[in-house]
Amino acid sequence: MENQNYKNHIRFYAPHHFVFLPLLIILEGIGIYKVFSDEQHQLVWILFSVVIFLIFYLAIMLRQHYALVLQNRIVRLEFRQRYFEIFGLRSDEVEEKLNFSQIAALRFAYDDEFKIFLEKALKENISGDQIKKSITKWRADFHRV
Template identity: 80%
Template sequence: MESQNYKNHRKFYVPHHFIYLPLLLILEGIGIYKIWNDEQNQLLWILFSVIIFLILYLAIMVRQHYALGLQNRLVRLEFKQRYFEIFGLRSDDVEEKLSFGQISALRFAYDDEFKILLEKALKENISGDEIKKSIKKWRADLHRI
């Protein structure tokens, strides 16, 4: 398996991203095409297109909402645990000063870089993306949603 880094850390769920969503997009395209080319059943095709659009919208939003909400909670919990293990202190004050993007990015750094990048994030308020780009030795997270 290729080691994880900034360029390849995103993850896709094949049935959702490459089968279900494209199928819905194709059906939506057919519905829109038929609206303009089947005048006898135009109202039916409008209804079809609206329903497919709503299914597509819900499929994207609900999946993202639940999965990312849970993942975000776990990332915050992981940060708290890691901060405690490294510094022996509660992270509440530090966590309030960081954005979620910064907290999320810090998880890809090993402990030595974590300390340096955390300090840099607190002092210079660098973005999560800048934190990720600054990581020299990437700590892979292969269990993300």
């Protein structure tokens, strides 16, 4: 495998980037052209254009969904790492007792408050929103999608 560098670090998924999306754009262009040029079947071409647009929109939104799902997995990994760094233990049992909202909210607390809110989340089952509202010294995250 070739070493990665600046010139080759960008990655494309050929079926998606060079086949599927360009094909949808071409089909949408044909549909819009036919709406104005084929008056006899104008309604059919409008429907065709709407369906192609919806497929294109769905393809774009799925990419966003994949990014958010991956980001949520990373948030869980960050929690596991942080828990291990603070307590020196695996977080499996603790993580099972928390919902994602609580795990995500704990990210905004510095270590001293992290311990307090983690305990409250486990014992009192406070919500992620309650955790966020209770944090006095906010640990910002500017990297979320």
